[in-house]
Amino acid sequence: MIAHTPNMTDYEDTRRGFMLEVPEYFNFAVDVIDRFARDERKLAMLWTDAGGTRKELTFAHFRDASSRVANALRALGVEPGDRALLVASRIPAWWEALLGCIRAGVVPVPGTTLLTPKDFVYRSNTAGAVAAFVDEADLAKLWQVREQCTTLKHIVSFDSTSLGAHVYDALLETQPLTYDGPATKSDDPCLIYFTSGTTGNQKMVLHTHASYPIGHTITGKFWLDLGPDDLHWNLSDTGWAKAAWSSVFGPWICGSAIFVNDAPGKFSAAQTLALMEEHPITTLCGPPTAYRMLVLEPLERFKPKALRHCVAAGEPLNPEVIDTWKRHTGMTIRDGYGQTETVLLCANFPPLHVKPGSMGKPSPGFDLQVIGHDGAPLPPGKEGDIAVRVKPQRPVGLFKEYWKNPEEMAKSFRGDWYITGDRAYADEDGYFWFVGRNDDVINSAGYRIGPFEVESALIEHPAVAESAVVASPDEMRGEIVKAFVVLAPGHTASDELAIELQEHCKRLTAPYKYPREIEFVSELPKTISGKIRRVDLREREKAKKGGA
Secondary structure (H helix, E strand, O other), X not given: OOOOOOOOOOHHHHHHHOOOOOOOEOOXXXXXXXXXXXXXXXXXXXXXXXXXXXXXXXXXXXXXXXXXXXXXXHHHOOOOOOEEEEEOOOOHHHHHHHHHHHHHOOEEEEOOOOOOHHHHHHXXXXXXXXXXXXXXXXXXXXXHOHHHOOOOOEEEEOOOOOOOOEEHHHHHHOOOOOOOOOOOEOOOEEEEEEOOOOOOOOOEEEEEOOHHHHHHHHHHHHHOOOOOOOEEEEOOOOOOHHHHHHHHHHHHHXXXXXXXXXXXXXXXXXXXXXXXXXXXXOEEEEOHHHHHHHOOOOHHHOOOOOOOEEEEOOOOOOHHHHHHHHHHHOOOEEEEEEOOOEOEEEEOOOOOOOOXXXXXXXXXXXXXXXXXXXXXXXOOOOOEXXXXXXXXXXXXXXXXXXXXXXXXXXXXXXXXEEEEEEEEEEOOOOOXXXXXXXXXXXXXXXXXXXXXXXXXXXXXXXXXXEEEEEEEXXXXXXXXXXXXXXEOOOOOOOHHHHHHHHHHHHHHOOHHHOOXXXXXXXXXXXXXXXXXXHHHHHHHHHHXXXXX
């Protein structure tokens, strides 16, 4: 680890004095990328792939490439405010196209490479996309349903295999290196993300040009703890909002470089550790799933080259994983909480003592509370809705709206508050403790049980690599707690092990919370962001048991 003074040294003092200024006009490509590009040598990205290829790309590179993308969009007739799908693996051109869209005022709509042809139709038509940037594999999927995408006029392929689409490199090579299009106002549409869909239908989350990028100053400076000399690695795919948090706005607004490894296939814990030993990566951000796999590796042999700071987001990280990582590396994984709709809302910031399993404390710039149905903040220890105060002043970093979805907007705002849809309680010290999504909380014989507490108990058992806890219909109790368990290497499923895990949970949680059923599985259904899709497991149980 290298010596470093955190950007936040006094949590309360930072909160008291914190304010973000939003100018009338703002454009992340112009006002951030171009500013750092004044130093033609300043590193923006260290890119690697599975074959050992290594590229060092500067902010000047992304300034020039994104300007060419912006000019290419204008040449195609794509106008400010139009939407463009953006789906590719972790290739530098993904960042170039994203920044080019932002520079031109075109609204990028990122998506995961796991999208199906049906997904392309839904997203294209729902967003009214005029253009699409895709890699070779996704071009093939999109081409299957091209005629069903009624608003789509232009497809740009990042690969030379075009299937009749524009080839990205050829499209850009004739374009100027500077872009002189109209400036974007701070409140203009900047970016649309489809929610990750752990429950219900996907919604379009619309962010504006200033609020979201500037709001990620909180994410990058105070939680990721970044500065201009850092090399930050975010393990997430390009297709979900965590990439915006930790692969674009958060690091680059701080002038940090990002590390990118474009390796195909499933996440490899061993390869991840090896890359941190090979490259001067100073900070790491990963989903809980990744850390759960990392701690199964022989960490006593792990010697990172420059790593000093680790964070996790997506779902709360189990205390046992935090303890194991710290025991072997000396570093505390600092949980952070936010949504597709927001920047960082709550975290275990560097000056805070970490209570393992807690979400930490509210971010500077946000009045975050646990509230009841009447909109009043609840006392410590009382479970309620996690909510963000939006009146009298809407905080910087909150989404503008669920685009074209007034019904969802009405459901998500209550009085002075934006309701996140997550449940928690706060303790006497002001730390937040996650209970679950509204739909995830289990109501068994009158007891309300949050899945995370049971999952955290399960993972403390050496046989458990990962688990998901959901409600299963029960004639007597209404619902019972059911656990789906992925076993750690070297352990075998059996009735005896199931009973052992049940007794283990009874010792670590209130007895009524133990899983009355345990099913051993090889993997859990997840979104690309690494969040467990408990909704899939709940629906499976309902179908099996005939629950309502």
